[in-house]
Amino acid sequence: MVDEKRLPTLGEVGFVLVGFIVIMYLFIVQFELPIQLALLTVWFLIMIVGLRIGYTYYQMQNGIIKGITDGMEAVLVLISVGALIGTWIAGGIVPSIIYFGLTIIDPTIFLFAAFVICAITSLATGTSFGSAGTAGIAMMGIGASFGMPIALVAGAVISGCYVGDKLSPLSDTTVMTASLSKVNVIEHIKGMLYVSGPAFVIAGLLFIVMGFFYGGSGDLSQAEQTMQSLSNYFNIAWYMLIPAAIVIALLAMKKPAIPVILFGALLGSIWAGLFQGLAPLEAFTSIYTGSTIESGVDFIDNLLNRGGITFMLEVIVLILFALGVGGLMEQTGILRAICVKLLSWADNAGKTTLSTMLSGFFGNFFGGAAYVSLITASKMTEENYDRLNLDRRLLSRNTEAGGTVTTPMVPWSDGGIFMAATLGVSTLTYLPFLWFNLLVVLISLIYGFSNKFIWYTNDHTVDNSEKAS
Known part of the structure; x- marks a missing residue:
């Protein structure tokens, strides 16, 4: 019974x-x-x-x-992304993205750019966590260097990350929702566009307006100091972006997220040893312990002293x-x-x-x-x-x-x-800007x-x- x-x-x-x-x-x-x-x-x-x-x-x-x-699965993703963040900072990947971003992004359009870049990253990879842990951290560093309110930058980053989490056919939540609702995944995405399209356009316009409001008085001297500190502490070069390109390409090819992210973390540790002067064991250990730096810029140190499995x-x-x-x-x-x-x-x-x-x-x-x-x-x-x-x-x-x-x-x-x-x-600090x-x-x-x-x-x-x- x-x-x-x-x-x-x-x-x-x-x-x-x-x-x-x-x-x-x-x-x-x-x-x-x-x-x-x-x-x-x-x-x-x-x-x-x-x-x-x-x-x-x-x-x-x-x-x-x-x-x-x-x-x-979410716990395993957290562990993987923690490892990725640690090695991508130690390997100079995230610092290079921040450096190049400061050279090409105008402060007045930065918030909109951060929103769009994180949206594209999440659409291509299907993961809001992975997008925030890579492109998101870089955007936070750029925004802080421009003197933008950090909560507003976080709002732009997270908003962009959830565009792909919600719409990408590679996203586990998108596929899971379609499955639970007994709807074809492509039809599910088409149905969401009626809501997400207007939301994306309006949010983008709001970030443009706020960018002109804050970007006009952006502290460019702080941005220059950030670039100087990053170049002093890290080897900044185009080939630092190769691991990021590989990971995004693999995720876009619908390869399983967890092993791809962990492979990206391994590439980051290799880059840390090859190009950032870390001893092999220290570079490999960054997968677990994360990155520890002293760049001389407080907010950059606070931003980049993170990552690793222990961080999570x-x-x-x-x-x-x-x-x-x-x-x-x-x-x-x-x-x-x-x-x-x-x-x-x-x-x-x-x-x-x-x-x-x-x-x-x-x-x-x-x-x-x-x-x-x-x-x-x-x-x-x-x-x-x-x-x-x-x-x-x-x-x-x-x-x-x-x-x-x-x-x-x-x-x-x-x-x-x-x-x-x-x-x-x-x-609760970034919530009003989502x-x-x-x-x-x-x-x-x-x-x-x-x-x-x-x-x-x-x-x-x-x-x-x-x-x-």
């Missing part, structure tokens, strides 16, 4: 959600304790409800393990605890209970759009990972799309809007943790409630200018 447990009541769900927020506030804001401890405490909060419903500890432990296992260890612990929270909420039926409430409320295209996006955000907020958010967004609301005869391309489009692009907005999600650690800017991400959310909601670009399974479209293909 199958031992079925009841779903948590509305009061029990509220107890967990309110308790989660209170614990986060007390630990992070009030007492300034590590966020890892806050998430670990949330485990026990959820277990209280689980025990009340009738789950044993071992059943809940299985939920934790499953949640962590489902997100293990605290981040990995944080993600493991966050994934455990998601696994517990799934195991104890809390996510399913929320799903039932959303299904009974969403009775039109606008409410269904909002419910999907809220479900995705819940996955990031309470599950701590993009993968969790894609599952919660698609599986918690897919019944409504079928019930209302809404085309499943809308489900996949809204899943990306509520799941993928909101990931870097949550401080304890895998995307939020990685971006903050890699770029050296806290999540213009592409925020516009995707806003435009998706506008389409949903205005019945624009809403497709139905009978090929009827409310907006007659666009019919489902």
Whole structure:
């Protein structure tokens, strides 16, 4: 006989959600304790409800393990990117990109250039983490040299990185969303263009305007000092960019991301030994320990003294605890209970759009990972799309809007943790400048409630200018 447990009541769900927020506030804001401890405490909060419903500890432990296992690919990517960052700094690859960028990019168009460069990199590679850890770090160095507000630069970088994470056919989140929604991946991408296209254009214009506002008074003497310091400390040359070109080419050829990134890290260590004067063992060790430099420019030292597998260890612990929270909420039926409430409320295209996006955000907020958010967004609301005869391309489009692009907005999600650690800017500091991400959310909601670009399974479209293909 199958031992079925009841779903948590509305009061029990509220107890967990309110308790989660209170614990986060007390630990992070009030007492300034590590966020890892806050998430670990949330485990026990959820277990209280689980025990009340009738789950044993071992059943809940299985939920934790499953949640962590489902997100293990993100952990492996973090380890790989950490190694890549460390060797690409030690090998002079990132410093060369910064140096050349300072020579060719005008301060007035820098923010727009950073946004577009990171977008192209992420479209070509399909990874927001890899794009931020390579091109993103370089853009942060260039922006700081121009005297740009560092949070604004981070906003441009992350916005660009999530263009490809959302749209590239090489992106795991793009493929996963299409698969979960039962939509052809190319049709999924075409459907997203109605949202992402306007969001990209508007965000680009905003970055151009802000670039003229800040770039006109950019501190070029600081840029010259940065270039001088980099050339004094590193061998700067065109061939420093070869490992970057190889990695981007391999990812564009749809080779597996983790071995390609680790191969790039190995190339970086070889470059560190061949061209930067590091001893062979020291160059190889940079894969694990990262880069340590003293260039004489404080912000460059802060930016480039990072990377290596050890650099990601605290981040990995944080993600493991966050994934455990998601696994517990799934195991104890809390996510399913929320799903039932959303299904009974969403009775039109606008409410269904909002419910999907809220479900995705819940996955990031309470599950701590993009993968969790894609599952919660698609599986918690897919019944409504079928019930209302809404085309499943809308489900996949809204899943990306509520799941993928909101990931870097949550401080304890895998995307939020990685971006903050890699770029050296806290999540809440760069959040107001995630213009592409925020516009995707806003435009998706506008389409949903205005019945624009809403497709139905009978090929009827409310907006007659666009019919489902």
